[in-house]
Amino acid sequence: MKIGxxxxxxxxxxxxxxxxxHGAIDFVEIMIDNFLSCSAASIMSxxxxxxxxxxxxNSRFLxxxxxxxxxxxxxxxxxxxxxxxxxxxxxxxxxxHRGHYFPQMLEVNYATDLAFCSEKLSHWQAILGSxxxxxxxxxxxxxxxxxxxxxxxxxxxTSCNLLFDISNATIAEINIGEDALAWRTLSTDTKHFHIAxxxxxxxxxxxxxxxxxxxxxPRSIRLAEKILNNREEITVCVERDSNxxxxxxxxxxxxxxxxxx
Numbered sequence: 001m002k003i004g005x006x007x008x009x010x011x012x013x014x015x016x017x018x019x020x021x022h023g024a025i026d027f028v029e030i031m032i033d034n035f036l037s038c039s040a041a042s043i044m045s046x047x048x049x050x051x052x053x054x055x056x057x058n059s060r061f062l063x064x065x066x067x068x069x070x071x072x073x074x075x076x077x078x079x080x081x082x083x084x085x086x087x088x089x090x091x092x093x094x095x096x097h098r099g100h101y102f103p104q105m106l107e108v109n110y111a112t113d114l115a116f117c118s119e120k121l122s123h124w125q126a127i128l129g130s131x132x133x134x135x136x137x138x139x140x141x142x143x144x145x146x147x148x149x150x151x152x153x154x155x156x157x158t159s160c161n162l163l164f165d166i167s168n169a170t171i172a173e174i175n176i177g178e179d180a181l182a183w184r185t186l187s188t189d190t191k192h193f194h195i196a197x198x199x200x201x202x203x204x205x206x207x208x209x210x211x212x213x214x215x216x217x218p219r220s221i222r223l224a225e226k227i228l229n230n231r232e233e234i235t236v237c238v239e240r241d242s243n244x245x246x247x248x249x250x251x252x253x254x255x256x257x258x259x260x261x
Contacts (some may be wrong), residue, residue, distance in 0.1 A: 002026035002086070002235045003257045005249065006055065009034050013046070015244040020050050024250050027051040027086060029237045033058045036075045040082035052083055053192070053235065056090040061124040062108070062117065063096045073127040080130075086235060087192050089133040089163040090124070092117060092154075107137050110150035118157040125160065133163035133192050138171035138210045139178060147172065148182040155186070162186045165194040166227060167220045171208045180223050187227050195220055195256060196239035212241035216252055221259065228260050236260065 004027035007016045019025050028047060032054040035043060043052075059072055080088070093105035108117055125132050134154070139147060151162055164187040169180040187193075197214035201207050216238075228234065238253050 001232055001257075001260055002051070003253055003260075004029055004051075004053070004235060004237045005253065006031065006237055006239045006241075007046075008241060011242075012240065012244045015240075015246050015249065017046060018246045019250065019253075020046075020048055022246075022250065024253055025050065027053055027235060027237075029053040029055050030085075031055050031057055032076055032079065032088075033072075035079070036072065040079050043079070043083060047083075052085050053237070054080065054083075054085040054088040055237075056088065058095075059090055059124065060095045061090065062092070062094060062120045069124070070127060073124075076128060087133050087163070088128065088130055089135055089192065091137075092121070092134050093137065107139060107141070107143070107147075110143050110147055111145040114150065114153055114157070117154060121154070121158045121160055125158065131159065131161055133161045133190065135163040135165050135194065136168050136172075136183065138165070138168040138198070138208075139176050140204075140207055140209075142176040142178070146178060146182060148178070148186065151183075151186055161192075162190045163192050163194065164190055164227070165196075165210075166224050167194065167196045167198055167217065168210055170217065170220045170223055171198050171210060174219070175207050181226065184227070191231075191234045193224075193228065193234060193236045194239055195224060195236060212239045213243040215248075216255065221255075224256070224259060231260070234260075 004025050006029045008031040030052055095102050172178045173180040196212040197216055198208050199211045201209050238256055
């Protein structure tokens with residue numbers, strides 16, 4: 001079992017260094033998009049011997065220009081050959097509609113987009129030369145076809161795997177009533193997990209979003225107990241995208257470690 005944290009940018013660099021120094025974590029999940037201009041040596045100087053994983057946020061592989069996508073892949077592969085990440089993960093989502101970019105990633109249509117997503121993901125895996133672990137989405141709007149069922153088909157058609165975000169599944173259950181335990185079979189087949197805090201939206205008070213800025217919700221903890229019980233060869237990334245107060249983050253890391261132990 002490895003417990004880690006995410007490293008997204010220079011904003012959390014000081015906290016990442018301190019958590020590594022304290023020996024509080026076993027790996028660092030790097031949002032590798034934000035470090036493509038960095039050398040492997042500069043990243044290794046921060047990791048100080050700590051293992052890493054790669055998380056991709058903005059490849060936009062579903063509609064990225066092929067030449068741009070190849071450039072991204074070459075740089076990731078260059079860093080991967082030196083840093084040897086435990087896994088490489090990405091998001092399945094739409095950033096573009098009729099030539100216009102959305103301000104944030106939106107869900108695909110689980111009823112109609114399987115063939116399109118499978119083709120694009122297969123190509124993305126091929127040029128990266130590795131299995132990609134795709135993260136589940138914290139749904140806000142219900143769809144006729146369930147996300148977990150879509151992921152079963154996507155895995156079957158592309159040989160990808162699931163990066164199971166426990167909190168995202170909890171959010172989807174709260175927001176749209178999609179049973180978080182519908183992911184049990186897929187989550188049993190993967191070894192890599194996320195967990196983080198979430199909060200109510202200011203504009204839709206009955207809905208929650210994955211803010212990654214607060215303590216882990218008890219509902220996520222209860223799901224983690226069911227999903228991660230007696231799992232040994234797994235990784236769990238305790239995410240923060242703001243509120244990088246080290247003592248609080250360390251307490252959450254200990255909480256997850258004790259939960260699994």
